Amino acid sequence: MAGRCARRPRGILLLLVEKGRSWLGWSWVAPASPPRVVFQLEGKRNTLLDRHTAFHVCRRWAAAVSNSAIWRTTEIWCTTEDMAKGCVLQCLPQFVHHIRHLKIVLDQSQELYRRFAAQILHMLNWQSHQLKALCIEFHGESPTFYSAFGDSPYFYSGQDILENFRRLCKNTGKTDLHFIDFRLTPFPMDHGMVRMIATSNPNLHTLLINNHPSRVTTVLRSQIIVEVLRICPKLSTLGVYHALLSGDVFRELLKPDREPFLYLDLYCEGLNHYIPEDLWSVLTEKHPQLRVGLEFALTVPTWKMTRFLKPNIPIAALQFNTLMYMARQIRYVADNYHRTLERLVLDTTPSDDFNLSLIELANKCVHLKEIHCYCVVSQAVIDAFLLNCPGLISYTLSTR
Numbered sequence: 001m002a003g004r005c006a007r008r009p010r011g012i013l014l015l016l017v018e019k020g021r022s023w024l025g026w027s028w029v030a031p032a033s034p035p036r037v038v039f040q041l042e043g044k045r046n047t048l049l050d051r052h053t054a055f056h057v058c059r060r061w062a063a064a065v066s067n068s069a070i071w072r073t074t075e076i077w078c079t080t081e082d083m084a085k086g087c088v089l090q091c092l093p094q095f096v097h098h099i100r101h102l103k104i105v106l107d108q109s110q111e112l113y114r115r116f117a118a119q120i121l122h123m124l125n126w127q128s129h130q131l132k133a134l135c136i137e138f139h140g141e142s143p144t145f146y147s148a149f150g151d152s153p154y155f156y157s158g159q160d161i162l163e164n165f166r167r168l169c170k171n172t173g174k175t176d177l178h179f180i181d182f183r184l185t186p187f188p189m190d191h192g193m194v195r196m197i198a199t200s201n202p203n204l205h206t207l208l209i210n211n212h213p214s215r216v217t218t219v220l221r222s223q224i225i226v227e228v229l230r231i232c233p234k235l236s237t238l239g240v241y242h243a244l245l246s247g248d249v250f251r252e253l254l255k256p257d258r259e260p261f262l263y264l265d266l267y268c269e270g271l272n273h274y275i276p277e278d279l280w281s282v283l284t285e286k287h288p289q290l291r292v293g294l295e296f297a298l299t300v301p302t303w304k305m306t307r308f309l310k311p312n313i314p315i316a317a318l319q320f321n322t323l324m325y326m327a328r329q330i331r332y333v334a335d336n337y338h339r340t341l342e343r344l345v346l347d348t349t350p351s352d353d354f355n356l357s358l359i360e361l362a363n364k365c366v367h368l369k370e371i372h373c374y375c376v377v378s379q380a381v382i383d384a385f386l387l388n389c390p391g392l393i394s395y396t397l398s399t400r
Contacts (some may be wrong), residue, residue: 035076039066048076052091071098076120078106078113092120093127101133103178107140121164125171136161138186141169158186166193169200178203181208183239183265188213191224198231207232210238210295211266222246229253239265242294242308250279254286263316265293268308270300277310284314291340293317307327311336317343323351330357338364347374350369359384372396 106113157253173344315337326348355378
């Protein structure tokens with residue numbers, strides 16, 4: 001039997017018009033609700049195709065869809081349906097000035113989808129906009145190419161899309177991003193790119209560049225992170241490689257005039273690079289609200305993980321990508337991070353000892369909001385999390 005956290009039942013997409021205000025999004029309408037529904041699409045995401053369709057129904061619907069609140073947060077999925085209808089090219093230009101938070105999700109395996117995503121960023125280059133947050137996510141298998149000079153394959157790295165973003169940053173005065181999330185991209189970041197992001201967006205409060213590039217090379221050095229922190233004094237959430245942390249980075253965060261630093265999201269590739277416990281202690285004393293997320297690459301051996309997991313780090317999120325035996329590490333996590341841990345993701349070999357370690361974790365880490373374990377567990381494990389973690393929002397636990 002598989003366990004799943006209770007979620008909101010399937011809703012219906014509504015376009016509601018009432019007293020001059022409009023909403024387009026997920027909403028629950030009880031059977032006895034008054035008949036104020038103008039537009040309804042069952043079981044669908046609030047896509048650009050939905051908005052495009054509603055816009056062309058009549059003037060009243062067009063006026064409702066044109067409400068800036070509908071466009072303030074926009075998520076674009078580069079899909080065949082949207083491309084076939086041409087809805088993005090038709091409706092996005094006239095509404096792009098309303099968008100404050102933009103998320104682009106594309107299937108990188110298809111050249112058409114990649115070109116479409118590049119066009120969206122190109123549109124921001126020549127149109128006036130007030131974009132404050134940008135998130136780009138790549139899904140699907142990375143396409144493989146072959147050089148004209150040999151048969152050695154190389155993988156798509158998103159350079160075409162990154163180039164359009166680079167032009168956006170170069171367009172002085174056009175951008176003032178406060179939030180950038182590139183964690184699910186294959187972009188190979190270099191010093192020039194990171195420096196350009198910071199200098200063109202000095203009001204950044206969130207910068208997440210701890211991605212997994214297709215070419216596994218860490219070309220960045222810790223000094224560039226120090227530069228970013230100096231250029232962007234409001235930065236309070238930062239996602240980088242663990243290897244980029246250094247004494248200079250910590251000293252920059254410890255400056256008396258530094259604003260509160262809230263979250264450090266780290267991707268650890270297992271390099272022999274360790275931060276002393278006393279540095280973590282001083283940092284958490286300066287920023288008591290600081291929380292840390294840590295993801296281990298598949299190549300990091302389990303015996304090495306505890307060298308990175310200092311007991312005094314305020315770990316809020318952990319992700320283990322190894323398939324090795326993990327019961328010992330889970331007990332270590334339960335003993336040291338029970339006050340702060342909110343999210344745990346792991347995949348390992350099932351065993352009775354592993355089940356016991358998870359039950360201990362559930363008993364101690366009562367602040368957990370998410371637990372995702374991609375291996376078989378006992379029913380007692382599921383019961384322990386449901387009983388002891390009242391704030392649990394989402395979980396992946398299965399008995400078969």
